[in-house]
Every structure is written in C-alpha cells, then in structure tokens.
Amino acid sequence: MKVIEKILESTAAGDAGKTVFSFEFFPPKTEEGVENLFERMERMVAHNPTFCDITWGAGGSTAELTLEIARRMQNLVCVETMMHLTCTNMPVEKIDHALETIKKDGIQNVLALRGDPPRGQDKFVQIQGGFACALDLVEHIRKSYEAHPEVIESNGLATPEAYANDLAYLKRKVDAGADVIVTQLFYDVDNFLKFIPSEITAALEPIKDNEEAVRAYGVQLGTEMCKKIMASGIKTLHLYTLNMEKSALGILTNLGLIEESKISRPLPWRRPTNLFRLKEDVRPIFWANRPKSYITRTTGWEQYPHGRWGNASNASYGALTDHQKFMKYCLGQLKTSPWSELDALQPETKIIDEQLASINLKGFLTINSQPPVNGAKSELPSVGWGPAGGYVYQKAYVEFFCSGDKLNALVEKSKAYPSLTYVAVNKDGNLVSNVGINDVNAVTWGVFPAKEIIQPTVVDPSSFLIWKDEAFEIWSRGWAQLYSEDDSSRTLLQEVQNTYYLVSLVDNDYINSNLFTVFKDF
Template identity: 35%
Template sequence: MKLHEKIAQHTAPRPFYTLEFFPPRTDQGFENLASRIARLAELNPLAISITWGAGGSTKDRSLELAGLTQMEYGVDTVLHLTCTNMEKGTVDHVLRAAKERGIETILALRGDPPRGEEDWTATDSRFSYAKDLVSYIRSTPEFASAFSIGVAAYPDGHTESASDVEAQIQHLKEKVDAGADFIVTQLFYDVDGFLQWIKEVRAAGITVPIIPGIMPIQTYSSFKRLIKLSGARVPQDLSAELDPISHDDQKVKDFGVNLTVEMIRRLNSEGNIQGFHICTLNLEKSVLRVLEGLQWTGAVQPPQNKLIADTPGAMVHPPTPKSEFVTTPTRATNSAKLGLVELPSIEEAGKGELNKAATWDDFPNGRFGDFKSPAYGDQGPWGGTQMTNEAFDQWGHPRSDSDLTSLFLAHLNSKVPRLPFYDGPVSAETSMILPHLERLNKRGWWTVGSQPTVDGAPSNDSVVGWGPSAGYVFQKGFVEFFCELRDVEDLERRVASQGGLVHLLAGNYQGEFKTNIPEGGRNAVTWGIFPGQEITQSTIIEPESFLNWKDDAYSIWTEWASFYRPGSEERKYLESVRDNRWLVSIVHHDYKDLEALWNFLFDEAQ
C-alpha cells in the first residue's frame, strides 16, 4: 500500500513509525540483517525504508533488500532513490524493478552533487535535483500512479545552503508541487528549532505529512561524524550532558535511547507530530529500547529520564581506537584469546533468545568491526559522501609521487586539515608514532591508517585510555599504506621469515590479494582488561573487512581523480596511482616491544 494512503488511514491511539535500514556490505551481514528486520517487523512499523547508495552504488543490494521486506515479510517498503549522475534508463529500470516487487513508495533524493565542476561527466540533465525525479515519475504514464513519492527536508538547513532557510523552504515547496505526497526530514536534535521550522513550512503552504527523521545516538564518534555530514545543530545542553561521558560507549548509548524517547514525546505533545522515521543504522537494541520506553511494544518499564547506571559485570564497549585513520566508527565486542584469534561463533541471527540476537553487535561496526554484522560498514545519512569542493581546494594539483608525498606529510604535520582518505586532522595518538609515519611517507609509502603499540596503559590515560577506571588497555601496532608491487614482494619475503609474528594483508585495484593470515584467522589488535569483567576486544583486522575497505580505498582514488578534467595531468596521474599501487596492512603481534613494528619495517638488512 502507498505510504501516504496508510498515513491518511492511520487511526491507532499512538503515533506510527517507520524504520530505516541500509544494505550491508557483506553477504553474511545481509543474511543477518534479513533476520533482524523480520524480528522488528513483528512490532508493526507502518513501513520499512531501504536506503540507496551514492550514485546507485548499492542498486542491486537495495532492490534485493527492499524486495525481501516487501514480498517475503509483507511490510510496505519505501525504496530510496537518488537521481544525480543517473541516466533515464537506469531510473526506469529501478522503478520497474520496484513495481515488480510490489513496492509502491519511493523516497526521491538528489544524492551527491556533481564532483567539482564536472560538466563533462556523462549524466542525464533531466535528473539534477530531487524535484526533477519527482516530476519525471509523475509525468510518465507507466509510473505516474504507481508510486507514493516522498522527498527529503532539512530542518537545520542543507549543508550547501544552511543559512538561507527561506530559499530551502521554497525548494521544498517546489518538490511538493511537483507531486510529492509526504516529507521525511534529515536527522536533527534541536526540538525547539524543528518545531519553529515546521511552523514556517506550514506557513509557506506545504500541507503534506511531515515525518521527522530521528536517529538514536549509538556512539559518540558516530554521532560527531553524522553531525558533521548532516550539518545538524546540537543544543548546548545536549553537548553539556553528552561530552563528559563520551569515553563510555554504554553510557552514550543509554543517553541516546533516553534522548530519543524524550524527543519523540515532546514532538508528539508540543507539535502534535503523529509519525516518526527512525534511522536504525541496522542496529536492533536501541530501537527496541526506544519503542519500549515509549510503551509502544507493551513493555512495562520505560527507560528513566537520566543516564542508566552501569550494570555490575556488564561488558564495556570501548571507543574506536584513536588511530591516524578510521573510515567509520566501530564497535565489535567479543571475548577471545589475544593475538590471532578465531572468535567465538555467533549464533545465527533470528534463532535463540531475541535479546542475544539483538545485541551481539550492539554498537556500529565500521571496517574494524565484525564483517558478519548487519551494521558492518555503516553509511552516512542517505549515502552521503565526505569529499567536498572545499577539501579539494586544499589538495592542489598532484601530478607526481613527490606531490603526493608532500601532501601526506603536510597532513601528518597539521598543515593540511584533511585528506580524501581521512576526514579531519590526525589524532593525538598519532603523535606517539609521528616520526615513524613521516619516515614511511618519505619513503613513498603513503599511510592511511595506524596504531601505536600499547602495553597495559591505565584505562584513564588521556590519549589511549578507554572504558571504566582501574582497568588496563592494550594495542598491537599496525599500519596501512599504499606502495608499489616491488615493495609488497619484499615485505612478503620478510614477513615469511618472522614465523607468524607479523601478518600482512595486501590488495590492488585489479583484485589481486595476498596474505599470510590462516583461513578463518582474525587479528585482535585492541583489547581491555577491567575488574570483574571478561576481556573486552574492540578492534579486529581480518581479510574480509580488509577487502571491503580496499574497494572503498580505490573508489576514493577514482573519486579524487574525477575532480580533474579528463585528459588532465592530475586525473591521469591519480588514476595511474589507483591502477598501480597496492594497499598494505601490517600487524605486529609483539605488543610488549613498543618499537617492534617499526624495527621490522625499517630493518633494511632483513
């Protein structure tokens, strides 16, 4: 059934809600997400929403997942669809595929803007903005009456024109006038600002349903990243409560649940909002706790409106290691032997106790998380990218290896605030190994990830500490970099002489892959020991996650090159780097010797 028709018919005593999911990066994650959605579907959301990757990058996965929820689980499904850099034939194919799967609702989005001034990129000029996609669907007889169409709104302003609220509301009205039936907003945390914004939207003559997008805070690092991506305002009192507990993931998650409950209650009571769009990040526990807190599932005890105290003996979830580069926040917590480990098997999602299936990947999983998690490789809001023209201006015009070496060194020394591979300055932890990283980059091995060795530092250490007090944290040194094939072959030979003390992962753009990690092996490279608790392991480096990250890394080279015109020296050079350089990850297992990794890398006599 079309979503706007379901909204009009909604008569339940409580507000309705929809749940948003993204297609996981791995087959195992996809299978586990399917079971997770099946469980959450039993709570009767009005619809389930499936996101669309930038430029159609998740087209097949998005269609597969949306078809599964619509046809097999019988839940009305909203398929997100972006139009930028997509041709008419692709749009037609997706809309037909959606119809074949019984999907009757589309969320029409613009998607990522063209790269730089890419007027030379082969795109269909009919699809530059979301309103163009709405107009196309409504004006095409094959699709005109087949779909309910939703569009996006930005209560805190779009990142490209956040200050011009009046113009943005006018753009929203143009989308509605083109034929949109409802509006879903970007995430926000300023309830007062949202209530004022919605008054202005209604005053502009926009009458279609508006569904606020709500994203429970899962971890402090993911919250900060998403705020930066979306441009959402953070009220001062929220920051004042959240910042002091930023080091404790469980307290942050508890805070996020309670905040979400409070926001929904206020929006319902003060703004008479009757529907909510919950962005899940493919995680289950927070959604359940929010719905229970609202008493929308028959639960008897809602969360208290305060931080939930630590449960004695509960597992502690540390923050993402403060390394030079982490693509996305990670939380994969398992008890395991240290070193190269085979993690305890995870019961198939959907079987066994519900709470166990809901919480085994309780925190967002980035590239250092468990690749079997549905949340592995979580995306930004609606598939957004972090590469912008402003950043491009800082990277100049690289045309040689020496140009890139200078750029990477400038970033290490805080002369360049960000790189295509890392959205921000280097962390405080990086200063512990800065001379080593500089030496690698001067060699022409451009580093994109690293972690110093730590042997039992106090958990309250200001640089490497995490978790509760009176604990100790450990790290194995690792580093990731781009280098040439001859370097990889030399490293392979030297690694083989270490008797398993050093592990290597290496891959290239063409899909070649090298490793000495045994099949099924995983490297636990960060862990903590706390009183009365099991060993807590937070960071995993394994072949499956490395291969997924490798694909991302080479797509970044492609995207970076696309800022420059075809045939330009910069584009040809960056594409040659992509085609010829290898991505390498090196882990040294001797965490008792703080210099072991670097002694290995710089020992030319080996």
C-alpha cells in the same frame, strides 16, 4: 537505552552525588547549518552528556529534518537521543509515522509536547484525528512532559490557580506513564524551584551591544543558576544550547562537571547508542578513521558482534551506494585525508608520527595506524579507554598503499621478523598474505577489574577484502575526479589506483615491537 535509566544509573552508581547534564538542539534552517551543528555536536558529545534532544519545530514545520537529525544523532554521532514531538498539526497517522521511524532507527526517547498553536492562531485547537494535549500523547506513547508557559501571566508569574492546576496536570501525566520531566527554558532559579519562570532581561540592557560581554554574562549567570540548582539537591541539568557550543561547555567547565583533559572513552571508538547495536563491542580496524561509513554499511545486521569477532565474520557488508553522502564524508567535513572522516589525527598517532612520515617518504602511503601499547593504564588520555583501574594493549598496526615492487621487497624483508603478519590486496583482488583468511587478530584489547577481556578492534582478513573496495574507490571518486579528465594528476592517481596494493601490517609482538624496523633499509 531510556534516558530515565541512564539518569538513574549515573546518579546511583557508586558516586551518588554526581550531577549529570544533557544538551538540547534545534533543527537549523540551512544544509550548511546542519553540517555545522553536527561538527559542534561531535565536540560536545565527547564530554559524555547523558543525552541530547532535538526539537520538533513550530507546528511540525521541521518534521522530516528533525527525524533525520535524530537518526544521525543516535546512529552516527552515537549519543543517546531524545526527539521532541508535538500535537500541533499532527493527525495520528503522522504521529505514528514519526514514532515508527525513530523506533526503526533505534531511538527510545520521545519528549511528548502539546506544542504551540499553529502560526497565526491564538489558541491551540485539536485538529481532526489529532490530539488535544500532551497527556493524550503520553497516553498514546507513554512518554514525556513539559510545563507550558501558557499558564504564565503577563507579569511573568502564574496565577496561584494555574500553578495548582499545572501541578495536578503534571501528576496526571506522570500517572499516565511519563518517565522524565523537562522544564521549559528558564532564567529564574527561585521561580524554577517554585515551578514558575520569571525575567532577567534588565541585567542585559547595559551590555546588549557587546557580544562577548553578553556571552560572558550568560556563562556567569548560567553557572550561578546551576550552582543554586545543584545546591538544592537536583542532580540533572538539561541545557538549552540554542545550538551554541561555547556557553554550554563554559558553564559545565565552571561547575567542574567536564574537563577537556578528562574526556574518557568507554571503547577506542564511540560506543553505539542505537538500541539494536547496544551490545556491539568489536569492529575491524580498517574503518577506524571512517566510523560513519562503517555504521552506515553495517546498519541492518541482525546481530552485532560482541565479545569476539568470530560470530559476525560472515555478516555481509552493504555496498556504500549513496555516493553523494560518500563524497560529503570524504570531502566535506573532513580535513585530514580522503581516507579519514575524523577532524584530526587521533591523539595516539602523535606517538608514531615521525616513523609514519618517514615511511610515507619511502613510498608506503599510510592511511591508518596505531602504536604498540603494552599494558598502559586505562585512565591515560592518549591511549586509554574503558573503566578505571584497568590496563590496555595494542599491537602496532599500519595500513598503506604501495607498489607491487615495494610489496615484494617488504614480503622478503619481513621473513626476518617472525612477529609480523600481513594481508595485501590490489584493486583486482590479488591477495598476498602470511595468515589465513579466517585468522582474526585482536589488535586492541583491555583488561579490567572483575571483567572479561574486551577486544574492541580486530584485523579480519575477510573484512579487509570488503574494505579494500571502499579504500581503492577513494582514489578515483574521492580524489582523481577533482581534476579534469586530461589532467596529469588524474592520470597518475588512476594509475596508482590500478597498480598499487593496499597492505595491512600487524606486529604481533606488542612487548618488543619493531614494526617500523622492517622499513629501515628502504
């Protein structure tokens, strides 16, 4: 979606006085820095910025990294992403390569810049086959603009002539098709409001050695600046985060624009922003804790399921061949379990954590679960999602590994509980089930005013057979291989992998749920 549309939608819809915000990041210098940035970004994106942007790096020096970060932002973090693009050192072929790459990645927003002169040069010189200015670039791609500090004099003020020129030039860029205008970073609101930056450094001098004090001053200053901006009637704040989380979130908290307890979810999983999967609103539950793996596997599907799962039941899931990335997902960023990519257990899991602990002790090794929900208000932070005024539902679900013996006993006991349906499969594909392979079961759904029923999470036996390959592989690749070949832990883990069943168990009676009762005599 185009940033301008999101801004218009947010500021127009219902609450016309709403102020929206966005975050800007730059490409870190090290691989570890990149992973840290993404962890930070996940937390910041939870507050629903209108968009985030990533800078291009001086002279195109970070071109490939910027493209890769933009791709991950749009597709895996699932935030609307705007990529910066400058003319510096960029012949038109390189510009087109960048534009084609992001187009393929489902990104629709570019911040078009002339860029600084290449390192060591004073003045920007148009390269052979390149562009002379952002206007050229806007005309080439009909995109965005910023005011460039070159017209600012050494006293921090622009000449009246430069000011007039700059405004006229801005008008031409808009005339050429620019939708959104982003100012350069600034500290002086009055000058911003007059369209000219100024300086603030003096106030920092006395506290410059006290990092905490500098940060607190920054947050305080930022808050005051934003208040002044908002008081002037401007409803769109774009924060240059300098890749830092706390100051940006601190300012927005002070302004009352975000609140930790009010993080809302449009769907139980983060809605895709990629142009090609905008309509996607149904997913199998199996990848609930591995959304990035799911997105990666299903990239390139011609149609993403929406409304119901049926249409996509024959879609092929790509094999997860990039094992290095796979390992990183399993072991690098992830702190809870090799089967989860998430930072922590989902909040709703707390509702059933004692039952889960109990059945784990009995030899049912759980890797995924959700509690039953019978018409909870959609605003509830724990299980709620979707627009206000609705009701959400879940069928109780638990997914686990267990031995063949345990499975047999469970199948026997479950006959006394007709509302339970299960699908179980071992590594070799032996299937034990009391439902049909095409019986797609909606396990999370929501009912909202003037809307059709939304059913974002399903148990689909066909998808389960794809998921089991990934789930079983984690025993060896994600875990056993951490031990040396003759280590007894490794032997044990491999035996589990070869003999256990992966079991998906649903209690279809979400009103009088007894999912865990079937385990009570184990």
